[in-house]
Amino acid sequence: MKRNVSCCLSVLIGLIIVLTGCSDKKEYTNAVPADTQVLARFDLVAIAQKSGLNDKENQATKSKLMDALKEGMGAAAYKQMEKIIADPAESGLALNQPVYLFSSRGLPYPTLLIKVDNEEKVTATLEAMASEQLCKKPVEEGDYYFTTMTDGSVCMYNEGTFMLVSGTVNGASKEVQTTVAKLFDQDAEKSGVKNKGFIKMEQQKGDITFFASMRDLPEAYTKQIAFGLSDDVDLREVFVLGALRFENGKISINYETYSENKELNAQLDKQQKAFGKLKSSLTGLFPASTVAYISMNIKGKDLYGILSENREFQNAFIGAERKEVKNFITHVNGEVAVAITDFSMFGIPGFIAYAEIDNDEAVSALKKYAMTSFIPMYAGKSGNLAYLTNNRALVASVGQTVEKSLTSAPFASNIAGNSFYFALNAENILNLSAINELSSYGEEFAMYRNMASQISFLEVKGYDNGKGEAALVLKDPKTNALKQMVNFAKQFTGL
Numbered sequence: 001m002k003r004n005v006s007c008c009l010s011v012l013i014g015l016i017i018v019l020t021g022c023s024d025k026k027e028y029t030n031a032v033p034a035d036t037q038v039l040a041r042f043d044l045v046a047i048a049q050k051s052g053l054n055d056k057e058n059q060a061t062k063s064k065l066m067d068a069l070k071e072g073m074g075a076a077a078y079k080q081m082e083k084i085i086a087d088p089a090e091s092g093l094a095l096n097q098p099v100y101l102f103s104s105r106g107l108p109y110p111t112l113l114i115k116v117d118n119e120e121k122v123t124a125t126l127e128a129m130a131s132e133q134l135c136k137k138p139v140e141e142g143d144y145y146f147t148t149m150t151d152g153s154v155c156m157y158n159e160g161t162f163m164l165v166s167g168t169v170n171g172a173s174k175e176v177q178t179t180v181a182k183l184f185d186q187d188a189e190k191s192g193v194k195n196k197g198f199i200k201m202e203q204q205k206g207d208i209t210f211f212a213s214m215r216d217l218p219e220a221y222t223k224q225i226a227f228g229l230s231d232d233v234d235l236r237e238v239f240v241l242g243a244l245r246f247e248n249g250k251i252s253i254n255y256e257t258y259s260e261n262k263e264l265n266a267q268l269d270k271q272q273k274a275f276g277k278l279k280s281s282l283t284g285l286f287p288a289s290t291v292a293y294i295s296m297n298i299k300g301k302d303l304y305g306i307l308s309e310n311r312e313f314q315n316a317f318i319g320a321e322r323k324e325v326k327n328f329i330t331h332v333n334g335e336v337a338v339a340i341t342d343f344s345m346f347g348i349p350g351f352i353a354y355a356e357i358d359n360d361e362a363v364s365a366l367k368k369y370a371m372t373s374f375i376p377m378y379a380g381k382s383g384n385l386a387y388l389t390n391n392r393a394l395v396a397s398v399g400q401t402v403e404k405s406l407t408s409a410p411f412a413s414n415i416a417g418n419s420f421y422f423a424l425n426a427e428n429i430l431n432l433s434a435i436n437e438l439s440s441y442g443e444e445f446a447m448y449r450n451m452a453s454q455i456s457f458l459e460v461k462g463y464d465n466g467k468g469e470a471a472l473v474l475k476d477p478k479t480n481a482l483k484q485m486v487n488f489a490k491q492f493t494g495l
Helices: 002-017 027-031 044-051 056-072 075-086 119-130 173-184 196-202 219-226 262-272 300-307 311-316 319-330 361-372 392-397 426-430 433-441 443-452 481-493
Strands: 036-042 099-104 111-115 139-141 144-148 154-157 161-165 208-213 239-247 250-258 292-299 332-343 349-357 378-382 385-389 420-425 455-462 467-474
Touching: 027 111, 027 161, 027 173, 036 196, 044 481, 075 119, 119 144, 119 154, 144 173, 154 173, 161 173, 196 208, 196 239, 196 250, 239 481, 250 481, 292 300, 300 319, 300 332, 319 332, 319 361, 349 361, 361 378, 361 385, 378 392, 385 392, 420 426, 426 443, 426 455, 467 481
Parallel strands: none
Antiparallel strands: 036 099, 036 208, 099 111, 111 161, 139 144, 144 154, 154 161, 208 239, 239 250, 250 467, 292 332, 292 420, 332 349, 349 385, 378 385, 420 455, 455 467
């Protein structure tokens, strides 16, 4: 029952937000550490409005949640929750102001930062939670209050700032308490608000905005950017900035890399110049049933010149192999496109790739690669195109326009004009025979399939200025994407 209460409390937070009034912003952001690695800002009011939680159609859902709380809570805790739902200011937290989630080197745990409007009301809210064994009763420690949640998370707050440090390891609460207490007293000049990445992030427009040090992002992502940079580049000087928006029919994220280092920026500009703009000239060669598609416009000689300055790239190839790699890359001059057309029952993707070339040496290099591959590969040339595939059945039709081609795909018109493009077609994935074989898994699989059937495609676009956009596009273009997610969650939970 306690678990159900926690779940209901989480959902009801959205209902609280939409009712929260306006108030002046305090300097609670001064508590952001100067060594912050990753930080996200949430506009909870906009998120709640777009979710439709306060629409008339969701009043019944709200009533069901309140009934569930009443059934599972003690009288005192429920009375406090009723007060908060009626007037969110009773929570003591200014949820109408930006809410931040960050991690830093000195505080390496996901940490929530919220403005406090009324310290006494925050205490009353936490005491109500303590009566439900969701946390310990808050204790006054000098000029702040301290408590721990049942999962070990540390909660601290004073008259202007609330911080919840989650994921703390056993025995670390005292250390965390000392660190947070120092952050409460931190001046703006010593805080993360003076970080250029933070300032630039605050200028972004989105429901969720974020910045992250490149060094702290997943290696799979950072390798793509750092691969063409010199070995002495300090990734701590490179930030990724982004803004996520819930729009009608899609969820989009605009992103860009940012650095104050002029030498590093020059390298990034040089890297970008190795790529041209896509004309979408190869889409007619791929079937409309393509599962995944990736394309870019490459200036091979420029690209190889950049790669040759990177020690990791050079160490990856030795002797004759390095020569073949050079022969292929330097003679690619134009669009390169790869399509995954199907999957075997063993999960092996079938693919075909084309590259516009200016010399047959590129084809010779591909053929040598195909001959030494561990799995059967077929390489050759058609006109000014080199091709590579692991599907022998496709060899007879390489270079020929397909009757039902990718030009009719829902994302086809989005390809041209970018320097990079990737798309994943959700409908085609669901039509794969390997996916249909999973129908025997019953209701659980049917639920996930139903959820995926609401998606049209996922796309990632790279622009020629170091910026880009990723978008999850849904089949219903008129309803806000977040509201569609909420409606599906209601169906799933039976609310």
